[in-house]
Amino acid sequence: MTKSELIERLAMKYPQLRAQEVEGAVKLMIERICQSLEKGDRVEIRGFGSFSLHHRDKRVGRNPKTGEAVDVPAKSIPYFRAGKELRERVDESL
Numbered sequence: 001m002t003k004s005e006l007i008e009r010l011a012m013k014y015p016q017l018r019a020q021e022v023e024g025a026v027k028l029m030i031e032r033i034c035q036s037l038e039k040g041d042r043v044e045i046r047g048f049g050s051f052s053l054h055h056r057d058k059r060v061g062r063n064p065k066t067g068e069a070v071d072v073p074a075k076s077i078p079y080f081r082a083g084k085e086l087r088e089r090v091d092e093s094l
Helices: 003-013 019-038 083-091
Strands: 043-045 049-056 059-062 071-073 075-082
Touching: 003 019, 019 043, 019 049, 043 059
Parallel strands: none
Antiparallel strands: 043 049, 049 075, 059 071
């Protein structure tokens, strides 16, 4: 499901809300999650899952084309871990 499909489904489910309001709410929620991760905070949505950062130390990698050693800088990777309720619902549907 894409962001636009989510907005469309929510707008159909809640006809009392205008599509622009639904779009604004979805975009705001995603933006707040991004802002929290940028600050290094963890975001937890009970029953759904949590977003956090995994840190990768700097390392020496290899250019696959030339085999030359390349310094890869340290970085933080966004990580999502599904909550128990979400995992159980997905397992039941299989």
